[in-house]
Amino acid sequence: MTFGQQMLFFFSAIGAFNGILLGIYLLFIKKLKNIPDFFLGLIVLTLSIRVGISVCIYFYPDWPEIIPYLGLAALFFTGPALFYYVRSSFLEEQFILKDCRKSFGIITGVLGVVGTLYLFFPVIWDRYFATFVYTVWSVFVCLSVYQYYILSKRQSKSGNQFILPVLLSNVIIFLAYQFISTGWIQVYCAGGSLVFSFVLYANFLMLFNKKHHLSTAKETNKYSNKKISDEKADSFVFKLENLMHSEELYKNPNLKLSDLASKMNMSTHQLSQLLNDNLGKSFSTYINEYRINEACELIENDSYLKIEEIGYEVGFNSKSTFFSTFKKIKNTTPLLYKQSQSLSEPRFQSSNL
Known part of the structure; x- marks a missing residue:
């Protein structure tokens, strides 16, 4: 042919x-x-x-x-x-x-x-x-x-x-x-x-x-049929923040949207809608922000933990995920963040003398 x-x-x-x-x-x-x-x-x-x-x-x-x-x-x-x-x-x-x-x-x-x-x-x-x-x-x-x-x-x-x-x-x-x-x-x-x-x-x-x-x-x-009203959304957000602070659910590396929804006594669709429409964040972004903020507190308080150990402590299941998420949220690496904190302390002390 x-x-x-x-x-x-x-x-x-x-x-x-x-x-x-x-x-x-x-x-x-x-x-x-x-x-x-x-x-x-x-x-x-x-x-x-x-x-x-x-x-x-x-x-x-x-x-x-x-x-x-x-x-x-x-x-x-x-x-x-x-x-x-x-x-x-x-x-x-x-x-x-x-x-x-x-x-x-x-x-x-x-x-x-x-x-x-x-x-x-x-x-x-x-x-x-x-x-x-x-x-x-x-x-x-x-x-x-x-x-x-x-x-x-x-x-x-x-x-x-x-x-x-x-x-x-x-x-x-x-x-x-x-x-x-x-x-x-x-x-x-x-x-x-x-x-x-x-x-x-x-x-x-x-x-x-x-x-x-x-x-x-x-x-x-x-x-659209299950649209959350503004009054309910405010109460849900308040309850969600109290739950995250009191029980520190974000430290669970296997935390899922369904797990958090059951704690909130609401459906996964409603919780996803609450996070996206009212907070403008996805579930992973919302949880990771809590984890990174907790990591920053540990670094600022001069924790005895190593940098990679801090990642596991706050809920990340791998070092690479912790580093990439930290850089995405804070625009810097955990090590550079720690160095910047140590450099700022003497300046603060000298200004008080």
């Missing part, structure tokens, strides 16, 4: 490979919470098998003739999987799984009967099998679009927000393969595979972007 063909093969095959992995994950690895996840995995897996085989056959035409038919056999289940994905996503608990099993059993039986014809009439199978598969795919794509139209009018909202992107992606891939197979668009055979790869990645980028915005909106609403 030339370099251009190698690049086309790479971009065509990478989508099929990732699609197979994703389909296997949805079908066999992920703990399914609902039926639509299963049908989505079946859609991705069957399309990926069809795409992967078509790419390999295009670039390596010496493969056995039965291999392309295996790809078409996988594609045979894509339409029904899309149809039941749309139905199960809208109907949810009302979806009857038994009817689906019967339908897939009939479809599998039909495919088995047609497949046995290859043993006796390979010429007829070569001529009509692809047309048969694409006809079934066309029927189920049309039924899926119709089901979406009907069910979306009945139900204003659905728990699955990804129905439309999945449906549109399948329609685009279906049209690409139909136009290429009929010769309406004069491009090479792997063009459909490139369309699949592009749609797969574009679709999932859009889905992940939606999930990010949804989680951000939920987080914002969660905090």
Whole structure:
């Protein structure tokens, strides 16, 4: 293959490979919470098998003739999987799984009967099998679009927000393969595979972007709904400072936000909001300031402890963390701070003489 063909093969095959992995994950690895996840995995897996085989056959035409038919056999289940994905996503608990099993059993039986014809009439199978598969795919794509139209009018909202992107992606891939197979668009055979790869990645980028915005909106609403009033915030801050001074919780190197929240009899979200909104500090910054101030007092009082021992005494679990935090808060190192304190004492004494 030339370099251009190698690049086309790479971009065509990478989508099929990732699609197979994703389909296997949805079908066999992920703990399914609902039926639509299963049908989505079946859609991705069957399309990926069809795409992967078509790419390999295009670039390596010496493969056995039965291999392309295996790809078409996988594609045979894509339409029904899309149809039941749309139905199960809208109907949810009302979806009857038994009817689906019967339908897939009939479809599998039909495919088995047609497949046995290859043993006796390979010429007829070569001529009509692809047309048969694409006809079934066309029927189920049309039924899926119709089901979406009907069910979306009945139900204003659905728990699955990804129905439309999945449906549109399948329609685009279906049209690409139909136009290429009929010769309406004069491009090479792997063009459909490139369309699949592009749609797969574009679709999932859009889905992940939606999930990010949804989680951000939920987080914002969660905090806005639990906004602490100014009066409560002042009392909480007063209680927090008394608690830190009396029990010296900051000296615990394993102190967590949840530990301090339980001492305050409030949720971790409320305490985090109190620190960020009312004190303008993160939890780690708030605790480390207490530790550094305690370290400065020990240094000023000429403690018998060494510099690194002071860090452990005030709650740091490593010397490097103590030094870096000290420099960040005091803009100097503990040793230079100690030297500056020792230099300032004689001047103070001489001024009093």
